[in-house]
Amino acid sequence: MIKYLLVFAAILGMGWILWQLGVEFQTAQELNPLASEYVRGSTSDLNMPNAVTAVVVSYRGLDTLGEVTVLFLATAGIGFLLKRKKRSAGLEIDDADGAANVPVCDESALAGLEFDATGTTDPQNNLSNSLSSLSNSVVKNETLSSSAVKTRTEGSEILKTGSNLLVPMIVVLGIYIFTHGHLSPGGGFQGGVVIASGILMLIMAEVRFHLSHLLLHISESLSGLAYVAMGLAGLILLGVHHFLDPRYLLAGKFLALFSAGAVPVIYSLIGIKVGSELASVLASIQHEGEDL
Amino acid sequence: MFETITLIFLGLISVAAAIFAIYTKRVVSAVIASGVISLSASIMFLLAAAPDVAMTEATIGAGLTTVIFLYALKHIRASREGKDD
Numbered sequence: 001m002i003k004y005l006l007v008f009a010a011i012l013g014m015g016w017i018l019w020q021l022g023v024e025f026q027t028a029q030e031l032n033p034l035a036s037e038y039v040r041g042s043t044s045d046l047n048m049p050n051a052v053t054a055v056v057v058s059y060r061g062l063d064t065l066g067e068v069t070v071l072f073l074a075t076a077g078i079g080f081l082l083k084r085k086k087r088s089a090g091l092e093i094d095d096a097d098g099a100a101n102v103p104v105c106d107e108s109a110l111a112g113l114e115f116d117a118t119g120t121t122d123p124q125n126n127l128s129n130s131l132s133s134l135s136n137s138v139v140k141n142e143t144l145s146s147s148a149v150k151t152r153t154e155g156s157e158i159l160k161t162g163s164n165l166l167v168p169m170i171v172v173l174g175i176y177i178f179t180h181g182h183l184s185p186g187g188g189f190q191g192g193v194v195i196a197s198g199i200l201m202l203i204m205a206e207v208r209f210h211l212s213h214l215l216l217h218i219s220e221s222l223s224g225l226a227y228v229a230m231g232l233a234g235l236i237l238l239g240v241h242h243f244l245d246p247r248y249l250l251a252g253k254f255l256a257l258f259s260a261g262a263v264p265v266i267y268s269l270i271g272i273k274v275g276s277e278l279a280s281v282l283a284s285i286q287h288e289g290e291d292l
Numbered sequence: 293m294f295e296t297i298t299l300i301f302l303g304l305i306s307v308a309a310a311i312f313a314i315y316t317k318r319v320v321s322a323v324i325a326s327g328v329i330s331l332s333a334s335i336m337f338l339l340a341a342a343p344d345v346a347m348t349e350a351t352i353g354a355g356l357t358t359v360i361f362l363y364a365l366k367h368i369r370a371s372r373e374g375k376d377d
Contacts, residue, residue: 052344177347185343185344185347186343186344186347187344189348190344190347190348190351193348193351193352193355193356194351196356197351197355197356200356200359278356281360282356282359282360285360285363285364285367286363
């Protein structure tokens with residue numbers, strides 16, 4: 001009873017807070033001074049039409065650097081946890097003295113035995129049950145004989161054909177999004193996630209597709225390092241207050257691909273970094289415990 | 293006017309998907325429903341003239357998060373089946 005009263009009171013309080021927010025809210029009719037300065041500066045100082053990118057990469061560049069660092073830490077944590085689990089699984093198998101295949105073989109043998117027993121005693125009732133266990137053991141045997149992969153089903157024909165058609169387009173779209181971050185909506189994060197989703201499609205469709213973790217780590221580390229180096233270049237070339245200021249490269253022509261100083265380079269680096277990080281997350285989740 | 297009607301419609305869809313996600317018995321349906329919430333949220337962001345946020349919401353919320361939830365579900369099921377054997 002007390003619990004329900006407390007829950008009700010919490011809901012009422014939450015509703016009161018939201019009601020206050022909703023009553024007080026009104027859409028701004030004009031930009032506040034800071035926002036209007038950003039909008040003015042993005043076209044006149046930084047020479048790019050997309051004010052959002054101007055804020056994300058240049059005016060609030062330090063926040064973006066922190067965001068990329070958070071993403072890196074999250075990826076490193078996921079990789080660490082999954083790798084540790086993998087190692088402990090390997091140790092268990094070592095303790096059970098034998099090759100990696102032994103426990104699974106025992107299981108399939110047991111399933112076969114069960115099938116025999118039930119088949120002789122009560123054939124009609126347990127037929128479907130025993131059949132499913134038989135098919136399970138057969139599937140296990142097949143996967144064991146073909147490779148050491150645990151449970152990995154082949155992608156369907158539709159998925160394979162579709163991914164062959166779509167993955168190159170998705171990757172090109174991702175590259176387009178992050179190289180045109182200063183001209184059109186989107187940028188490094190969005191483009192990187194689009195590339196990672198293309199790689200996800202490839203992982204799902206192709207059983208033999210194996211993403212090289214070394215390559216991902218190298219591209220991720222190099223792009224992160226280059227991002228920091230681009231920020232430090234502003235610090236060195238333009239002065240003390242210009243960390244992550246992109247104006248040390250030429251401003252170029254308005255609306256051209258190579259314009260707005262270092263912004264396209266920085267956003268491409270962010271795109272490569274985010275894409276390889278998320279792809280490595282997906283690959284480590286997918287391959288977790290598969291190759292011992 | 294059309295924009296307002298679409299916004300209200302999308303908001304109703306996301307509320308309905310949220311309630312469905314809580315009360316459904318199947319976890320897969322709940323994951324898909326949360327993806328639907330993200331998708332309608334991304335369309336709402338697009339209507340509110342924030343295409344950058346809409347892209348992020350559509351790719352991360354509707355795409356990657358759903359897939360990662362499904363992978364986690366698959367792994368949980370695999371470990372459960374291993375225990376039952």
